[in-house]
Amino acid sequence: MPQNTPGLTERVADFIAATSIEEFPPGAVERAKKVLADTFACIIAGVGSETSEPLLCYLERQGATGDRPVLGTDVRTSSELAAMVNGTFGHSLDFDDVLTMMPGHPSAIVLSALLASTRRTSGRALIEAYVIGIEVGAKIGLGITNGHYNRGFHGTGTLGIFSAAAALSKLEGLEAPAIRTVMGIASSMASGLRRNFGTMVKPLHTGWAARNAVVAVGLARCGFTAAPDVLEAKSGFFAAYGADRSDADVAASALGQPYAIVDPGIALKKFPCYNGSQRAMDGVLQLRQKLGFTAETLERLECRMPPGGLQVLIYPEPKTGLEAKFSLPYSLAAGVLDGRYSLENFSDAAVKRPAVQALFRKIHISEDPRCAGDDPLLATRPAGARGFVEVEVHTITGKRETIRVDAAPGHPTRELTWQEIRNKFMDCAVHGRIDPSRAERAFSALVGFEACNDVNEVVELLTMHS
Numbered sequence: 001m002p003q004n005t006p007g008l009t010e011r012v013a014d015f016i017a018a019t020s021i022e023e024f025p026p027g028a029v030e031r032a033k034k035v036l037a038d039t040f041a042c043i044i045a046g047v048g049s050e051t052s053e054p055l056l057c058y059l060e061r062q063g064a065t066g067d068r069p070v071l072g073t074d075v076r077t078s079s080e081l082a083a084m085v086n087g088t089f090g091h092s093l094d095f096d097d098v099l100t101m102m103p104g105h106p107s108a109i110v111l112s113a114l115l116a117s118t119r120r121t122s123g124r125a126l127i128e129a130y131v132i133g134i135e136v137g138a139k140i141g142l143g144i145t146n147g148h149y150n151r152g153f154h155g156t157g158t159l160g161i162f163s164a165a166a167a168l169s170k171l172e173g174l175e176a177p178a179i180r181t182v183m184g185i186a187s188s189m190a191s192g193l194r195r196n197f198g199t200m201v202k203p204l205h206t207g208w209a210a211r212n213a214v215v216a217v218g219l220a221r222c223g224f225t226a227a228p229d230v231l232e233a234k235s236g237f238f239a240a241y242g243a244d245r246s247d248a249d250v251a252a253s254a255l256g257q258p259y260a261i262v263d264p265g266i267a268l269k270k271f272p273c274y275n276g277s278q279r280a281m282d283g284v285l286q287l288r289q290k291l292g293f294t295a296e297t298l299e300r301l302e303c304r305m306p307p308g309g310l311q312v313l314i315y316p317e318p319k320t321g322l323e324a325k326f327s328l329p330y331s332l333a334a335g336v337l338d339g340r341y342s343l344e345n346f347s348d349a350a351v352k353r354p355a356v357q358a359l360f361r362k363i364h365i366s367e368d369p370r371c372a373g374d375d376p377l378l379a380t381r382p383a384g385a386r387g388f389v390e391v392e393v394h395t396i397t398g399k400r401e402t403i404r405v406d407a408a409p410g411h412p413t414r415e416l417t418w419q420e421i422r423n424k425f426m427d428c429a430v431h432g433r434i435d436p437s438r439a440e441r442a443f444s445a446l447v448g449f450e451a452c453n454d455v456n457e458v459v460e461l462l463t464m465h466s
Contacts, residue, residue: 010229016132017170024131028131031265037443038268038421038425040425041429044071044089044431048072052089064081073464083211088204090207091207104156109160109164114168114171121454122454124451135260144238146382148246155192181225183226185216185220187237266412279408285339300393302394303389305367305389307368309386310383325346332359391405438461
């Protein structure tokens, strides 16, 4: 890079400070609203997850005071702790969005950090901050490449923090020099390791990133200092967290060209588990509906994944609901047995059913080079976005059928409708014990979120009242 050319950190700060909602491409606001509605749903559902009891216990022991709400509860606490708990709840069920460019699940981080702000915020302002935050994290992910993930980092935590820090900086009206400081502080707080997949720590990556984004913005506003070139410097973020192909210049030149919210877009999940399982699960449901087979009439089920497609599916015979979210044999068995997927499919009790254990013997999974297709960039893509998936069913009556699934429901090329998002929202509200009439009112407000004068009106509908 020529000596006088701005580096990535400066380019990011200038982009955040100068960009407004008026510059967003067509469709950006509508897509953002869908993801935000989905993310609110995932946060309130997380209150009914395994992480709820220890998190609320931790909050009580901290004794922190404040007015920032924890969704789905009657708890009010400090901005930092509210961001941590809301963020963790948002990823606790692995039901939240996927940004393959990262790869990660940034929206629960961003929304939780924004809700931690004490400012009176309109829906339009929150959408603006959200889209800018997603753009920054996406392009840092593009520049650092999937090699970062392959090293063992969980991009949700290590890259999502930049999305949240960018969004909150925008919402708080920080100028470019202060935003560079925010990025410098956030870079030393970035964390998250894939080894903790299948445990409560994986969703904590989301909450911790949201909390740290709040801290980074708060410290910068109080005059704290940090390196102004932290992303691109020789001993900075890309150097320490990157891989051979990582390139900060790629990230810098891609900002807003195009916006990630519209291209490649953000995927929403129809099923509450790891993204890389979703295509195979969709294939099972399609074949089950077409052939009418059951667990008893199934003779054999074969699932062929693209090379690298099983990288994160590390539990062949899960013992808990959390492990089941990263178990392809379980996800396929549950689809065969139940004919649908809901939050209840991934409870500890559902995993321990004898009928599920019996199905494991009929399910055969492999990585097949054919499923790579002809994609020359296959090795650079996250597992859930590679090639295609094939599911083949043999029944005891002699029926045999194979289906190919290129994109899961909720993928930007198979976008969920508002009705499908509403169904998910209401299911999540039940799981989080939110009154259905309040949930309906909140959802209606989110459909027209750009016209909302005060985001707290939606938040209040999604909290408990003692």
